Amino acid sequence: MSFYVYGNEDFRRQNLPAFEYNQKLDDPSRYLPSEGLTDAVNVALSLGQPLLLTGEPGTGKTALARHIAWFFNLGKPLVFNAQTSSTATDLFYKYDALGHFQFSQNSAQSLTPEQVEERFIRYQGLGAAIRSEKRQVVLIDEIDKAPRDLPNDVLAAIEELAFTVPEIGKSYETTAENRPIIVMTSNSEKNLPDAFLRRVIYYHIPFPDSDMLLEILSGKVEGYDQEQLKHIVGHFEDIRSNTRLKLKKKPATAELIFWAMLLYKLGFDPARLGNVKALEGDARRQLLTSYSVLAKTQDDLDALQGMVESRRGRGM
Numbered sequence: 001m002s003f004y005v006y007g008n009e010d011f012r013r014q015n016l017p018a019f020e021y022n023q024k025l026d027d028p029s030r031y032l033p034s035e036g037l038t039d040a041v042n043v044a045l046s047l048g049q050p051l052l053l054t055g056e057p058g059t060g061k062t063a064l065a066r067h068i069a070w071f072f073n074l075g076k077p078l079v080f081n082a083q084t085s086s087t088a089t090d091l092f093y094k095y096d097a098l099g100h101f102q103f104s105q106n107s108a109q110s111l112t113p114e115q116v117e118e119r120f121i122r123y124q125g126l127g128a129a130i131r132s133e134k135r136q137v138v139l140i141d142e143i144d145k146a147p148r149d150l151p152n153d154v155l156a157a158i159e160e161l162a163f164t165v166p167e168i169g170k171s172y173e174t175t176a177e178n179r180p181i182i183v184m185t186s187n188s189e190k191n192l193p194d195a196f197l198r199r200v201i202y203y204h205i206p207f208p209d210s211d212m213l214l215e216i217l218s219g220k221v222e223g224y225d226q227e228q229l230k231h232i233v234g235h236f237e238d239i240r241s242n243t244r245l246k247l248k249k250k251p252a253t254a255e256l257i258f259w260a261m262l263l264y265k266l267g268f269d270p271a272r273l274g275n276v277k278a279l280e281g282d283a284r285r286q287l288l289t290s291y292s293v294l295a296k297t298q299d300d301l302d303a304l305q306g307m308v309e310s311r312r313g314r315g316m
Helices: 035-047 061-071 097-106 113-120 125-132 150-160 210-220 226-241 253-266 270-278 281-294 298-308
Strands: 051-054 078-081 093-095 121-123 137-141 162-165 170-173 181-185 201-204
Touching: 035 051, 035 061, 035 201, 051 061, 061 137, 061 181, 078 125, 093 162, 097 113, 113 121, 121 125, 125 137, 125 150, 125 162, 125 170, 150 162, 150 181, 210 226, 210 253, 226 253, 226 270, 253 281, 270 281, 270 298, 281 298
Parallel strands: 051 181, 051 201, 078 137, 137 181
Antiparallel strands: 093 121, 162 170
């Protein structure tokens, strides 16, 4: 699909071209865990303890759960997204009390516990894993967003491997052999309880170095050769390390991948990243356009585009 579709009179009132999705982006087999991360996973598996991951957004914390599930052929991981309002019960299931009440008010039909379960109970994360009676990966994402008591509730739930649904008078449990593999992520927005930290395996995912970034791009981005990708990685690292830009949010690995994909769609020659101030015409416009992938605030976008401006006041 041509990049310049919207605003191009040649495409006006025509059918919108089909979106070309890169299947490699979500392929868990292409995840590249470091040696340290691999060791941390093995420790967690050996001890049956949850793995707690920290690291910059976009460094692959949540993707690790998908990779572990793929590696052991366990299907897709079950995901629980922690919220500021999350409770211990939410780890297991959600009960649609309002829906059940409205049904009771509008119908003379009396539901059995099984019917209530089917209509108004939605099992989540740990609850779904325990009910499945098989080994599964459970991702508890951004646990630092949850109320302070929730992390300890997670550990208690893992130890018991059982829960009760009082709304239908049912209890579920699983065996030690089917113990869920728990991966938790944290963006370190607030401190987690000491009692919780003592009972998890901790690993901080560092930001990838140049060689790892190049390997990641090689596995995800099509069209560019290794030398071209090196130019992209080099410019990306210059942006992250440039203290004069004063970026509020440095671009992470995820942004790098999409940026490289966009540069290829634009037909941009990465070799020209060595001297961006010398860019003219289409090449200059393409690079300025592409920075909207790397920047997440207007100030950051202005700072990045300012690197390309060769003289004040020059427009695109």
